[in-house]
Amino acid sequence: MAGEYPNQYATPLFEAIINYAKGRKVSFHTPGHKHGVSIPQEFRNFVGEKIFDCDLTLLEEVDSLHDPRGVIKEAQRLAAKAYGADYAFFLLNGTSGGNHAMILTVCDPGDKIIIPRNTHRSVLAGVVLSGTTPVYVMPERDEAMNMLLNVTPEAISQAIREHPDAKAVLVTHPTYEGIGADVKEIGRRAHEAGMFFLVDEAHGPHLKFHRDLPVSAMDAGADICVQSSHKIISSLTQTSLLLARRTVDVLKLKRILSLLMTTSPSYILMASLDLARMQMATRGRELLSVAIMLAEDARQRINQIQGLSCFGKEIEKKCGANQLDVTKLCVRVAELGLTGYQVAQELNRKHKIQVEYADLDKILLIISIGNTERDVRRLLAALEAIARNAPKAPRGQRNHLRFPERLPEVVMSPRAAVFSTTRKVPLKEAVGKISAEVFSPYPPGIPLLNPGERISAEILGYLRDMLQRGGRIQGQSDPTLRTIKIVEQAAEQKESGPATLENQVKKRFPREPNKIETEKVGADDEKNAIGKL
Numbered sequence: 337m338a339g340e341y342p343n344q345y346a347t348p349l350f351e352a353i354i355n356y357a358k359g360r361k362v363s364f365h366t367p368g369h370k371h372g373v374s375i376p377q378e379f380r381n382f383v384g385e386k387i388f389d390c391d392l393t394l395l396e397e398v399d400s401l402h403d404p405r406g407v408i409k410e411a412q413r414l415a416a417k418a419y420g421a422d423y424a425f426f427l428l429n430g431t432s433g434g435n436h437a438m439i440l441t442v443c444d445p446g447d448k449i450i451i452p453r454n455t456h457r458s459v460l461a462g463v464v465l466s467g468t469t470p471v472y473v474m475p476e477r478d479e480a481m482n483m484l485l486n487v488t489p490e491a492i493s494q495a496i497r498e499h500p501d502a503k504a505v506l507v508t509h510p511t512y513e514g515i516g517a518d519v520k521e522i523g524r525r526a527h528e529a530g531m532f533f534l535v536d537e538a539h540g541p542h543l544k545f546h547r548d549l550p551v552s553a554m555d556a557g558a559d560i561c562v563q564s565s566h567k568i569i570s571s572l573t574q575t576s577l578l579l580a581r582r583t584v585d586v587l588k589l590k591r592i593l594s595l596l597m598t599t600s601p602s603y604i605l606m607a608s609l610d611l612a613r614m615q616m617a618t619r620g621r622e623l624l625s626v627a628i629m630l631a632e633d634a635r636q637r638i639n640q641i642q643g644l645s646c647f648g649k650e651i652e653k654k655c656g657a658n659q660l661d662v663t664k665l666c667v668r669v670a671e672l673g674l675t676g677y678q679v680a681q682e683l684n685r686k687h688k689i690q691v692e693y694a695d696l697d698k699i700l701l702i703i704s705i706g707n708t709e710r711d712v713r714r715l716l717a718a719l720e721a722i723a724r725n726a727p728k729a730p731r732g733q734r735n736h737l738r739f740p741e742r743l744p745e746v747v748m749s750p751r752a753a754v755f756s757t758t759r760k761v762p763l764k765e766a767v768g769k770i771s772a773e774v775f776s777p778y779p780p781g782i783p784l785l786n787p788g789e790r791i792s793a794e795i796l797g798y799l800r801d802m803l804q805r806g807g808r809i810q811g812q813s814d815p816t817l818r819t820i821k822i823v824e825q826a827a828e829q830k831e832s833g834p835a836t837l838e839n840q841v842k843k844r845f846p847r848e849p850n851k852i853e854t855e856k857v858g859a860d861d862e863k864n865a866i867g868k869l
């Protein structure tokens with residue numbers, strides 16, 4: 337099979353699926369809809385018939401994702417080649433699943449990992465699943481724009497110096513807003529210290545294919561990176577790619593991926609990855625040139641609209657902004673006297689334009705190879721109309737608060753906190769307690785509190801003010817912030833078993849624990865108490 341698909345125009349998995357569909361075999365296997373026959377008519381009317389022929393299961397002709405030997409193996413080999421990696425793996429749980437796998441592969445329980453404080457929550461989930469201890473690095477901040485930039489090599493070096501025993505350095509490159517890190521230098525420093533270099537490249541599956549975009553993680557020497565192909569290039573939602581080098585234990589990586597992945601991967605989704613790779617490898621430069629031109633043109637015109645501003649390449653002079661992905665348009669709207677939420681709502685309801693995200697003072701727009709000149713014209717006309725009618729605000733007006741400078745005290749690992757016994761308490765009772773959940777205000781997107789960290793009055797005050805100003809706080813279980821989940825009993829204590837009488841009684845009589853004395857009991861008291869049962 338190897339070599340049967342010698343060039344990047346081939347789409348082995350997609351071709352195998354089409355051939356299988358053409359064969360019109362009778363199905364006595366999953367999926368239950370049998371080539372779409374039993375799919376409700378309403379669904380078929382809207383999407384057509386053919387898509388259901390592509391919805392297959394593990395069959396010899398279309399290979400198996402968990403043990404690829406045929407067309408999936410070939411499709412992954414072509415993807416690895418296109419991206420300059422030694423291995424590529426199709427992911428159907430997005431970059432979230434890839435981040436979990438990446439961390440679980442290089443870190444064992446108890447290991448340290450250096451990560452940015454504003455890392456995506458899937459990285460934190462990887463930390464929880466693997467039982468690693470995070471060492472946080474603060475990204476640079478641009479106060480005027482109320483925006484996070486990226487982490488610097490210097491900040492990473494400091495973390496390496498303070499934690500030379502860390503197993504890996506992980507960075508996000510580029511950020512949601514398109515701000516790249518100096519990945520070549522950070523990778524060099526991580527490797528010099530004997531650590532793995534991992535990159536969450538969720539927003540970078542296109543980087544490899546155009547020289548006017550930031551350097552890709554693989555080209556910068558990453559050991560593993562994960563990309564959300566579905567976010568930026570043309571594969572379907574949920575599909576991502578994990579790329580790796582021989583420097584990692586690839587057998588372990590495969591075992592971990594298999595552990596995390598569904599045993600019923602969608603062939604429609606996998607085919608879309610095969611095709612998206614082909615499209616990028618064969619026409620990426622040409623398609624991305626158009627997207628870049630559209631974005632640069634839009635940026636220039638947005639900057640001519642009074643009250644709006646959109647940073648460009650000049651941001652690369654700032655510390656923590658190594659390279660900009662110019663296809664992201666991060667538009668500051670605060671000088672219009674409106675919040676980003678208001679502008680986004682008007683764009684949506686009045687002009688039928690959806691943005692990627694909005695916050696207190698800006699909106700983010702993604703231009704991809706799927707956008708056209710017409711889209712950009714509509715966007716500009718809508719923004720001009722909104723700006724014309726906006727109340728306007730004095731220049732430099734800020735809707736945002738100053739983020740607390742100090743990170744909270746870390747009392748236990750995120751894993752210990754997440755698996756602890758928790759209790760909800762009213763806000764005013766939470767000071768001094770240990771948080772069992774994440775509180776991440778947006779903007780700026782840095783978690784104020786992670787599980788296992790001490791809750792302070794300063795942090796609670798910031799969270800309250802943020803909510804009052806219409807900001808959003810993500811991650812916590814009570815959106816109104818009236819209550820907070822705190823750690824009542826740490827996981828280690830739970831895991832250490834029923835050492836105390838209290839624990840033994842709770843375990844044996846779970847519904848009537850308060851019938852006995854549960855204050856501190858010595859050995860003699862324990863005997864007496866047992867006698868009472």
Ligand SMILES: Cc1ncc(COP(=O)(O)O)c(C=O)c1O
Pocket residue numbers: 429430431432433456458508512536538539564574576
């Ligand atoms: C930086 C970053 N990493 C990872 C993810 C998760 O990606 P996915 O939605 O593909 O699981 C996101 C999603 O927004 C992200 O922004």
